[in-house]
Amino acid sequence: MSLLPKEALDYIGIQTKFEFACDVVEKGAVRRYAQGIMDADPIYDLPCEENNLYGGPVSPLIFPTHMFRTAFGGQDPIQRNAFNSDADGSEGVSTIQGLPDIAPLKHLSVMNGGSTFEFYRYAKHGEKIKVQSRYADIYEKKAKEGYIIIVVTISDYFTDEEELLLSVRRTQIRR
């Protein structure tokens, strides 16, 4: 049975304004991130020969995409959902970088279907990062276990000096 309500298609083309990450690229955040991915490359730590070309210590290439989180004093999605046993914790994750939740799909679970990245340069420690995102496509597909909905978004990440860091095309599966 089809899952895709027509109202969801109205979200295609919606684009955000530029949104700034609440923090700059912080050394401690980069450390936790690099330890999380188990990549102790010295380019992420202190100035060294290996990061000289990049102008000093940098973050992992995908790090800027994970900088857009709840700002200090912002609404707390965890507390808001504390009494909702169906809340899956994806609020703030499914809302990709400032894009509004797709209300007609809100009852469906979210899974990461894959991505296409294009990289231009590393983000350096101390840099401020901004992003602009849009819903590129929303469509339905028949899978082994029934119908699934594919949501495609594109996000471009820049420094606040308008230098393009990377562009990401993400595929979300809603089922």
Added chain:
Amino acid sequence: MQHLYFDDITVNQEVPNLIKGPLTTMHIMRWSSAMENWHRIHYDLPFAVNHDKLPGVLINGTLKQQFIIQLLKDWIKPNGWIWKVNFQFRSMSIAGETLVTWGRVESKTITKEYGLINLNLGIKNKKNEETSPGTAVVAIPFRNGPTLPYPFKPPIYLTNDQVA
């Protein structure tokens, strides 16, 4: 540190595998915290199994994608650049699994400024099942050529002199 040059790379050459694991719930929790992702399918076993009907706690796709980047970065550093990476998450990876990220040179392309290496890649589980097939394009300097532009500038045009 040894430098990799376009001239030295051959079609069908394999990139050294990157092996991670076994990836426990502690790895998943550490990663989820580092990126502030509170999606319960990554740490709440009863929710993952009973509510979302999953076979267990899932290893984050966002963690798996990092392994692909690390594989390529470590292969081409310090003088290459990862330009494009594309992958799908075809099957789930469950806590406890060991993942092997692999890559193989599919073809080489010459541009005016540098060489491009096109790769097939993926992440296999312990049953040797492909969970995340994908492709990548990395830029590598010629042995006697200039260093790559940084920030990276995509090629203006491709020559007809495609090697493979």
